Structures are given as structure tokens and as C-alpha cells.
Amino acid sequence: MLTGVVGKPNVGKSTFFSAATLLHVPIENRPFTTIKPNRGIAYLRSECVHKELGVTDNPNNSLCVDGTRLIPVELIDCAGLVPGSWQGRGLGNYFLDEVRKADALIHVVDAAGATDEEGRTCPPGARDPIKDVEFLDREMSMWLSQILQKDWRRIAQTVEMTHSSLQEPLIERLSGLAIKKEHIAQAIEEADIDPEKPTKWSEEDLLRFVHLLRHISKPMLIAANKIDLPYAEENIKRLRDAGLTVIPCSSEAELVLRRASEKRLINYIPGNSTFEIVSDSVTTEQKRALALIKDRILSKWGTTGVQDAVNAAYFNLLNMMTIYPVENTDRYTDHNGRVLPDVYLAPKGTTSRQFAYMIHSDLGNGFIYAMDARTKMRLGEEYPLKDRDIIRIISAKGHK
Numbered sequence: 001m002l003t004g005v006v007g008k009p010n011v012g013k014s015t016f017f018s019a020a021t022l023l024h025v026p027i028e029n030r031p032f033t034t035i036k037p038n039r040g041i042a043y044l045r046s047e048c049v050h051k052e053l054g055v056t057d058n059p060n061n062s063l064c065v066d067g068t069r070l071i072p073v074e075l076i077d078c079a080g081l082v083p084g085s086w087q088g089r090g091l092g093n094y095f096l097d098e099v100r101k102a103d104a105l106i107h108v109v110d111a112a113g114a115t116d117e118e119g120r121t122c123p124p125g126a127r128d129p130i131k132d133v134e135f136l137d138r139e140m141s142m143w144l145s146q147i148l149q150k151d152w153r154r155i156a157q158t159v160e161m162t163h164s165s166l167q168e169p170l171i172e173r174l175s176g177l178a179i180k181k182e183h184i185a186q187a188i189e190e191a192d193i194d195p196e197k198p199t200k201w202s203e204e205d206l207l208r209f210v211h212l213l214r215h216i217s218k219p220m221l222i223a224a225n226k227i228d229l230p231y232a233e234e235n236i237k238r239l240r241d242a243g244l245t246v247i248p249c250s251s252e253a254e255l256v257l258r259r260a261s262e263k264r265l266i267n268y269i270p271g272n273s274t275f276e277i278v279s280d281s282v283t284t285e286q287k288r289a290l291a292l293i294k295d296r297i298l299s300k301w302g303t304t305g306v307q308d309a310v311n312a313a314y315f316n317l318l319n320m321m322t323i324y325p326v327e328n329t330d331r332y333t334d335h336n337g338r339v340l341p342d343v344y345l346a347p348k349g350t351t352s353r354q355f356a357y358m359i360h361s362d363l364g365n366g367f368i369y370a371m372d373a374r375t376k377m378r379l380g381e382e383y384p385l386k387d388r389d390i391i392r393i394i395s396a397k398g399h400k
């Protein structure tokens with residue numbers, strides 16, 4: 001699963017990405033700093049189950065810091081999108097070629113309205129960020145529509161003549177866009193159109209379908225960046241009043257905190273609402289910068305927002321939950337004796353057998369039953385797992 005960091009140029013996408021991944025990437029106050037996309041690993045944070053169980057864990061596929069599990073996920077920082085990108089304007093092709101692979105999108109907007117529609121600097125408050133949201137929405141729908149329009153008539157006629165399903169040729173046409181059959185089915189249903197008579201769809205029907213498909217297959221949240229600047233607060237209120245899911249952010253502040261933490265100047269877990277200076281080598285200037293972050297960001301907004309946005313992309317947009325597989329339900333260990341080694345991300349509604357398949361196909365094929373390590377209850381194959389479940393799979397084919 002992949003999340004794309006998208007938006008117009010110069011809003012702070014690379015700063016957000018760098019803060020989330022700690023990778024060093026070019027950041028500048030001008031449009032089109034990023035040309036080739038950057039890919040990296042960010043971490044979701046989730047309260048670890050080890051405290052509740054009173055054991056010391058020994059993580060393998062993730063990290064555990066002071067009771068917080070950090071689960072790796074992939075992020076891409078895309079080139080900036082400008083009006084007309086879907087027709088290849090600006091760096092449109094670079095952008096769309098990356099974004100097609102994403103399962104969810106974090107749309108970084110300049111909440112202070114300090115960059116114009118092409119990402120050039122302007123006085124804070126001069127640009128309305130709602131326009132940026134509308135523009136990105138339109139660009140993405142136009143892009144998807146263009147891909148679909150290419151073969152639409154042929155696809156529609158074939159489906160009607162051969163009485164075949166519309167989903168197959170659509171999946172084929174949209175391959176590589178991380179669009180699944182369920183997404184197409186849901187978009188057809190919500191658009192209230194007849195999948196057996198696609199030649200009868202009007203142009204509006206098709207556009208409505210494309211728009212829904214885009215929203216369903218690439219759900220998006222808004223990271224309202226630059227909350228340290230004037231006008232951000234009132235713009236965020238307006239974005240929320242417009243019914244949008246908005247997470248206020250200061251990518252720059254998060255980057256400062258993450259780098260200071262990396263150098264062991266401060267104790268800070270990403271997403272926390274506080275930090276603590278732990279080194280004597282912090283300069284007066286650094287102290288001043290840190291105090292400003294405490295005052296203007298953390299005290300006022302709670303967090304810098306970057307971690308909240310990454311978490312929300314997976315836990316809210318993609319509806320993921322965390323599941324801990326173990327082999328020994330008394331000691332919560334794997335076959336090497338590691339305590340709570342792994343945590344998996346699984347979509348809500350995943351059953352115990354589907355989860356077995358996620359670990360290994362042999363475990364899924366030979367599935368006999370699952371066991372809840374907390375209660376030692378046996379769970380059947382249809383049992384829907386819950387967030388933070390600790391599960392043992394008992395399978396005829398053994399483990400791995």
C-alpha cells in the first residue's frame with residue numbers, strides 16, 4: 001500500500017515527506033523543486049499491546065518506542081501539479097505517472113494562502129486554498145476521464161454485444177492505477193447507472209462515474225500546511241466549513257523536531273504534543289526555535305499534524321487495523337521466541353482466514369482455526385478480526 005503526497009508546487013510536499021521519512025530531499029522556496037518523485041518509508045504510530053499484556057516485546061517488522069509501535073509504510077512525494085497537468089502541462093506526466101500507483105492521497109495545501117495557483121510566492125492570505133482543493137479534484141478527474149475516454153465506445157459496445165461484464169475491460173483499461181474491482185462496482189452503484197447498457201450512458205453519467213471512481217479508489221485528505229503563518233487558522237475553518245477532512249500541519253516544525261530528535265538533542269516521538277530537551281549542546285538559537293514551535297504550534301494546535309496525516313491516510317482513508325500474529329498464546333512469541341515480533345496492517349473486516357493468507361498462503365490453505373491470544377478462545381474462519389487483536393493461526397500446513 002502506497003500513499004502519495006500531492007498538491008500544487010511550493011506548498012511544502014517535500015518538507016512533509018522529509019519530516020515523515022527523515023530522508024534528505026531538495027526543499028526550496030520556488031515551484032518545481034521536485035521533478036522526479038521521492039519514495040521513502042514513513043511510520044504509522046499505534047499504541048503497542050505489550051504494555052497491556054505486561055511483557056517486554058522484541059519487534060521485528062516494526063519498532064516500539066516507549067509503548068508506541070511504529071509501523072513502516074511507503075510514501076511518495078510527487079512533482080507539483082498545475083492547471084492543465086492532465087494534458088501534460090508543467091510536470092504533469094511525472095506527477096500522474098507516480099500518483100496512479102497510490103492507494104490514498106495526502107493533498108498538501110498552503111493553508112496560509114501564500115502561494116498562487118502555480119506555486120509562486122504571494123503575500124499570505126492572497127490565495128484561497130479552497131480553490132486549490134477544487135483544482136486538484138478537477139485535474140485528477142480529468143486525467144482519469146481522459147484515460148477512460150480513449151476506448152470507451154469500443155468497451156461499451158463490446159459489453160453490450162457479448163453480454164459480458166463491464167468490470168473486466170475497465171480493470172484492463174485502468175491497470176496500473178491501483179483501481180480494484182470493488183472500487184468499480186461501488187462507483188457504478190453510487191452513480192446509479194446500468195452496467196449492462198454502457199452505450200446509453202450520457203456524457204454526464206460517464207463523468208459522474210469517473211469522479212466517483214476517483215474518490216473511491218484514491219481517497220484523499222487535506223494536510224493544511226504552514227499553520228505557523230498568518231491567515232492559516234481562518235482558512236482552515238473555511239475548509240472545514242466546506243465539509244472537507246482537514247488536518248492542520250506545520251511540516252517545517254515537524255522537520256525541525258525530527259532532525260533534533262535524530263541528533264539526540266531532544267526526546268520526541270513523532271505525533272507527540274510535547275518534547276524535552278535532553279542535550280547540553282543545544283545552542284541558544286536552537287532553543288529559541290524550539291520554544292517557538294512549542295508556543296506557536298504544539299500549545300496551540302496540539303501536534304505538528306504530520307504524523308496525524310500519515311496515520312489518518314492508513315487508519316481512516318484506507319480503513320486499516322493492526323493485528324499481531326503469534327505462535328505461542330501464553331508467551332505471545334513466534335517460533336524463535338520473539339515476543340510480539342510483528343504487527344500487520346489489515347483492512348477492517350478481515351476474517352481470521354483472510355489474515356492467515358496474508359501471513360502465508362500455506363497457513364491460509366491449511367487453516368483449521370484461529371485463537372485469540374488474550375482470551376484463548378477459538379475463532380472460526382469467518383471471524384472478523386478487531387483492531388489490536390493478537391492472533392494465533394492453527395493450520396494443517398504448519399507455519400511459513
Ligand SMILES: Nc1nc2c(ncn2[C@@H]2O[C@H](COP(=O)(O)OP(=O)(O)OP(=O)(O)O)[C@@H](O)[C@H]2O)c(=O)[nH]1
Nearest residue numbers: 009010011012013014015028032033034080251252
Ligand atoms: N512557513 C512554513 N513554510 C513551509 C512549511 N512547510 C514547507 N515550507 C516552505 O515551503 C517552501 C516549499 O517547500 P517544498 O517542500 O520544497 O515544497 P513542494 O511542495 O515540495 O514544492 P515543489 O517540489 O516545487 O512542488 C520551502 O521554502 C519550505 O521551507 C511550513 O509548515 N511552514
Ligand SMILES: [Mg+2]
Nearest residue numbers: 013014033034
Ligand atoms: Mg517538492
